[in-house]
Amino acid sequence: MAERGPAADGPGGARRLILHLGVQKTGTTSLQRFLEGNAAGLADILIVRTPRDAAVMRPLGRACIAYSLGPEKDLAVRLRVAFEDVLDALPAGPQTVLVSHENMAGAMPGNGGETRLFPALPRIVRLLDEVARERGFAAEFAFYTRRMTMWKPSVWAQAIRTDGYCGTRAEFDQATAALPGWGDLERRLGDVVGPGRLHRLRLEDETDPHRPGRQLLALAGVPAERQAALAPIAAPAMERLSEASTEFLRRLNKLSLAPPAQQKVVDLVSRAQDLFAADGPPKGTL
Incomplete structure (x- = not known):
């Protein structure tokens, strides 16, 4: 484990860590491309980790999905070890750390038979929070949402594209008919995280598709003028x-x-x- 530098601005002298949980189909791939392209220019104030850092981030994403579909003890251990590896590979320093991976939310509807709204995410967050504290970080959790009428069709198409789903749109709609609104997920996560450490961000409030994730960057402490100077992406990624x-x-x-x-x-x-x-x-x- 690398020696930690001075704390950024977390409570109790801990280094600030923001975990961007996704969720899937809320513009995460475009946001991550934007972060990756500007990581060097932000490195004095923000350390960024995305799935591009495959050696440590790919095991984390896979472990979250596996744990969400089967919370056996060995899967919890696998997730713990994967997240420890991510944190232990970070450079020392006072900068805030931003870790972004949409699969930290767990399996989305249509993946592995899941039909609910991220039921395992509170368990995942509890485990990640515990590991972060052990490693000297003060964790906060952020997730984007998108209007359900737009999100569900996109999730259905994505489940077909990446998760082997073979149901029709009508079958998917029937299987997910009882899906609650985002407020339900926000309440369940809030019960685990407590006040002040959970941040729900709305995709509809992002104003520039070529500079996505500006709400997340503002949360991470990147000033507006620094954001405006960042290099834009050419086009949104992972379109349906x-x-x-x-x-x-x-x-x-x-x-x-x-x-x-x-x-x-x-x-x-x-x-x-x-x-x-x-x-x-x-x-x-x-």
Whole structure:
């Protein structure tokens, strides 16, 4: 474990740590691309960790998903070790630390049979908070939300694209009909975290798609003038596939292909969606 520098501004002399929990389909990939592109320019005041730091962040994301789907003791240990590795790999210093991974929220509806609104997230947060305290950090937790009428269709399409879901939109809607609003998740997390350490951010309040996550950066203490000077991203990331492409993948999921082959097809579909258009051949073909 690296020697810790002076505390940033956390209570009790602890170093401030902000855990951005996602959740999935709330602009997280674009936000992370923006953070990654500007990490060096922010390094004097903010240390950023995203899934790009695959050696330590990929195990964390996988451990959170696994723990959310089966809270056995060994999965809790796996999650604890994965998060310890993330924190132990941080450079010493007084800077605030921002760790962003949408899979810290656990399995979204459509992944592994989940149909509820992140039921395991309070357990995940409790465990992460405990590890953070042990490592000398004062943790805060942030998550973005999106209007449910926009979020659920996007989650359905994403579950088909990344999680092997093969249900129709109508079947997904029926399975998630009892899904509560975001206020329910906020209350459940608040019961674990307590006052002042939980921050709900709304995607609709982000005003610049080329500089996403500015609410999160403000929470992390990045001044508005510094944010305005950051390099923008070219375009939002991980946009939803077309209806025809999504339907092709949904039917493909029923075949239960080996994961490597499945991923190759998903990549092909993502790059060449014109192949699956219903109104004619791709542009430039006969």
